[in-house]
Amino acid sequence: MAFTQYLAAAASGLVFGIGLILSGMTNPWKVRHFLDVSSAWDPSLAFVMMGAIPVAWLAYHLTEKRHRTLLQQPLHLPGTRNITRELVAGSLLFGIGWAMAGFCPGPAIAAAGAGIKPAILFLGAMLAGMWLHDKIYLKARQAVG
Numbered sequence: 001m002a003f004t005q006y007l008a009a010a011a012s013g014l015v016f017g018i019g020l021i022l023s024g025m026t027n028p029w030k031v032r033h034f035l036d037v038s039s040a041w042d043p044s045l046a047f048v049m050m051g052a053i054p055v056a057w058l059a060y061h062l063t064e065k066r067h068r069t070l071l072q073q074p075l076h077l078p079g080t081r082n083i084t085r086e087l088v089a090g091s092l093l094f095g096i097g098w099a100m101a102g103f104c105p106g107p108a109i110a111a112a113g114a115g116i117k118p119a120i121l122f123l124g125a126m127l128a129g130m131w132l133h134d135k136i137y138l139k140a141r142q143a144v145g
Contacts (some may be wrong), residue, residue: 005071017110023048026111028102028118035099101125 024030024045033042068074098104103111103122111119 002071005073008071016106017113020107020110021114025107026103026114026116026119031102031107032099097126 020026025048030042030045033040034045063075064077066075094104101108101118101122103119105123105126108119108122108126112123
């Protein structure tokens with residue numbers, strides 16, 4: 001990988017991390033109160049999402065028409081748009097974990113980088129879950145078919 005690719009990746013990660021911190025996505029209290037619509041609902045993250053979704057949509061649709069990145073690397077876009085039981089189950093698990101911990105992967109990495117101990121614990125649990133998925137679920141699925 002060329003230096004410019006490392007530089008672009010580092011700059012993108014830095015901008016993304018700063019955005020997560022400024023938006024409050026690294027604050028588990030704020031995330032839990034956004035997800036809890038039954039009591040002390042905090043709608044501020046809805047405004048973050050309303051700003052992010054159109055930008056992501058536009059970027060994705062512009063990217064879809066290209067075959068290479070701006071740094072001339074091949075693009076790796078999802079190959080399927082099918083909604084499967086596994087996708088729904090994974091989405092539910094993701095949402096439950098997000099509500100319980102107040103972190104999802106990106107903000108947890110940014111918070112862990114800032115030394116926030118619950119985020120470090122979350123990342124450890126997430127990595128353990130990923131390992132279990134690979135060791136148990138994928139092997140069981142291969143055995144079936």
